[in-house]
Amino acid sequence: MKKKEIQLIAVDMDGTLLDPAGNLPSDTVAYFRGLKKRKIAFTLVSGRPILFMEHIAQELEITLPMVAFNGGALFNGKEIYRASPFSMASLQHVLEEAARIGATVLYYTAWEAFSLTTTSWIIKNKGTVRKFVIHTPTQAQWQDLEILKIALVYHHRPGAFEIIDPLLAPFEQDFSINRYGNRSCEIMQKGITKATGLRALSEHTAIPLSKILAIGDDTNDIEMIRQAGIGVAVSNAKSEVKEAADHVTLKSNTNGVIEAIERFGISEVIYP
Secondary structure, three states, X not given: OOOOOEOEEEEOHHHHHOOOOOOOOHHHHHHHXXXXXXXXXXXXXXXXXXXXXXXXXXXXXXXXXXXXXXXXXXEEOOEEEEEOOEOOHHHHHHHHHHXXXXXXXXXXXXXXXXXXXXXXXXXXXXXXXXXXXXXXXXXXXXXXXXXXXXEEEOOOOOOHHHHHHHHHHHHOOOEEEEEEOOOEEEEEEOOOOHHHHHHHHHHHHOOOHHHEEEEEOOHHHHHHHHHOOEEEEOOOOOHHHHHHOOEEOOOOHHHHHHHHHHHOOEOOOOOO
16 A cells, blocks of 8 residues: 555544453553654544543543534534534434434433433443433434434344344434444434545645544444545454445454554644
8 A cells, every 4th residue: 555644543432442341441541642742733522422432532631623423523621613404303213213212312411411211232332432312202202302423222122133123224314324233323414424524624734624534433434534635444343334445454343443553653742
């Protein structure tokens, strides 16, 4: 591969930066904090809501804007630079049916995380960073809440995928829907992906996409990886992600991210 000038590293969190348990290995924190001293710009592009990214951003002392909600928001600290909210109104009957059959129905505003019901998945995640308010929207809220992402988790409920997925099919033209096999799916405003989030990040920082290194592992990372100057898949990535990438690391997860950073030429950062 021809060496390219890289000025920004944009990394997915779950399955990429974080270990399989969703944690950042403590022995790697100093490495990522040290990137700033080496004048290497590093940031996060995640499907997570802002609330579930903040602790990692603080631990790594990230000062650059980050992408949340699979491209649905560009933010830094408590400031949101861009957001792509939508109404849940047209999806109400699908979400209520999903909850009725036992799937976990999650919905997020910029600063809040909700679940329609308490499920085994919600109980399992108690005590983690994933804290949800159990809430059934009023009829006005179904229409008026500014939602940045909906997530349906059904791997804990056998047969739920086969019921829910056909119900979502008519909405393909109205929303961006990311499916993760028969385990879960995420719904964003139409046209919103991590690639659009990366473009927003590029525009905000004035760093061209051609000078961004993007690293990921799952299908929602594919467009971002293809769009970046260099797209990298960690070794534990899905096969279709590896096919889309310019390079596949030998190591997995956090160590794969470090491998990619050290492998590709990093120039001094333009953006402070």
